[in-house]
Amino acid sequence: MARPLTADIDLDALRHNYLLARDLAPQSRSMVVLKADAYGHGLVACARALADLAPAFAVACIEEAELLRDAGITTPIALLEGFFTADELTRIDELDLWTVVHSDWQVEALLAYRPARPLHVWVKVDSGMHRLGFMPGRVAVVWERLAGATQQVGDLHLVSHFATADQADTHDFQRQMGLLQRLADDLQAPTCLANSPATLSRPQSHADWNRPGVMLYGSDPLEVPNAFSQRLRPVMTLSSEIIAIRHLATGERVGYGGRWQAGRASRIAVVACGYGDGYDRHARDGTPVLVGGQRTELAGKVSMDMLTVDITDLPEADIGTEVTLWGRAANGEVLTVDEVARHCDTISYTLMTGVLPRVPRRYHDARPRV
Numbered sequence: 001m002a003r004p005l006t007a008d009i010d011l012d013a014l015r016h017n018y019l020l021a022r023d024l025a026p027q028s029r030s031m032v033v034l035k036a037d038a039y040g041h042g043l044v045a046c047a048r049a050l051a052d053l054a055p056a057f058a059v060a061c062i063e064e065a066e067l068l069r070d071a072g073i074t075t076p077i078a079l080l081e082g083f084f085t086a087d088e089l090t091r092i093d094e095l096d097l098w099t100v101v102h103s104d105w106q107v108e109a110l111l112a113y114r115p116a117r118p119l120h121v122w123v124k125v126d127s128g129m130h131r132l133g134f135m136p137g138r139v140a141v142v143w144e145r146l147a148g149a150t151q152q153v154g155d156l157h158l159v160s161h162f163a164t165a166d167q168a169d170t171h172d173f174q175r176q177m178g179l180l181q182r183l184a185d186d187l188q189a190p191t192c193l194a195n196s197p198a199t200l201s202r203p204q205s206h207a208d209w210n211r212p213g214v215m216l217y218g219s220d221p222l223e224v225p226n227a228f229s230q231r232l233r234p235v236m237t238l239s240s241e242i243i244a245i246r247h248l249a250t251g252e253r254v255g256y257g258g259r260w261q262a263g264r265a266s267r268i269a270v271v272a273c274g275y276g277d278g279y280d281r282h283a284r285d286g287t288p289v290l291v292g293g294q295r296t297e298l299a300g301k302v303s304m305d306m307l308t309v310d311i312t313d314l315p316e317a318d319i320g321t322e323v324t325l326w327g328r329a330a331n332g333e334v335l336t337v338d339e340v341a342r343h344c345d346t347i348s349y350t351l352m353t354g355v356l357p358r359v360p361r362r363y364h365d366a367r368p369r370v
């Protein structure tokens with residue numbers, strides 16, 4: 001018998017979520033963001049599951065792109081941060097990658113390089129996020145230089161990122177959007193703008209390309225969910241089992257520091273999952289957990305390999321009972337990773353990317369094998 005903790009990855013749900021993104025932006029092409037090991041879901045498995053649907057993938061660095069090419073994936077791949085050193089241009093060329101340029105030194109390096117064939121380049125605009133990109137007033141100059149360098153540069157696009165598309169208040173989003181619209185019109189540039197929240201809730205941003213990430217994995221990024229975000233299906237289910245049960249008298253405490261105290265005679269389940277697996281140690285008492293598909297709560301601080309759950313009101317729960325930390329339980333009940341994240345004062349992104357390698361991934365794909 002192995003340790004019962006697993007991360008089950010539902011590739012049909014991944015495809016369902018991708019098709020939702022595509023249907024929401026029918027005039028746009030939906031590039032799949034696969035960085036950070038497909039947000040913890042497994043880079044190559046997710047890429048293979050979407051290879052027949054997606055016109056392009058996006059990753060954060062050449063190493064991630066190399067893993068995809070080594071696995072035989074031929075889909076175009078964009079490097080969202082471009083290259084980190086000029087010598088990476090050779091690999092970009094060899095692996096046939098698309099590159100973002102966000103800084104002057106990258107433009108100079110690109111113009112000094114002699115690729116086998118002109119590269120597909122995405123000019124990043126800092127439209128208000130103030131992370132990467134050229135300030136709007138400089139974009140036309142950069143664009144003209146690159147457009148004139150026909151030996152180095154083939155297709156040219158504008159790309160930008162929204163800082164607040166998830167928020168109900170649209171003020172900052174509108175400002176970014178207005179600026180990008182003017183730039184795209186002036187330069188007659190094809191653009192790539194929308195992340196998941198914009199794909200789900202800001203149709204005016206869908207543009208020529210969109211770039212959904214987290215929604216593909218079934219997490220709802222919107223501050224206020226909408227009819228579309230509610231159709232997302234969880235892709236990852238993190239589940240384990242009860243490995244021991246304690247009976248506590250009123251007033252007794254559980255775990256490190258004795259943070260949780262029994263307010264009545266209580267039954268506590270010990271579950272094989274801890275922060276050494278990626279479950280967030282910041283999870284508060286009261287964080288929801290499904291035991292046998294029924295909701296209950298975390299009781300006590302998370303340990304490295306175990307956590308503790310109040311099962312006083314679940315008399316059927318026993319050693320071996322399924323425990324769902326997030327995702328879909330065997331009875332169909334869903335606990336979203338977003339809800340768990342709120343109890344940890346974090347976001348779903350950190351929980352999903354934080355599931356550590358010692359947790360075995362099990363992939364499920366109902367598609368007929370060909």
Ligand SMILES: Cc1ncc(COP(=O)(O)O)c(C=O)c1O
Nearest residue numbers: 033080161195196211212213214
């Ligand atoms: C440049 C860029 N584009 C797109 C995405 C995808 O964003 P989301 O996961 O919110 O859809 C990210 C994610 O961090 C990003 O950094």
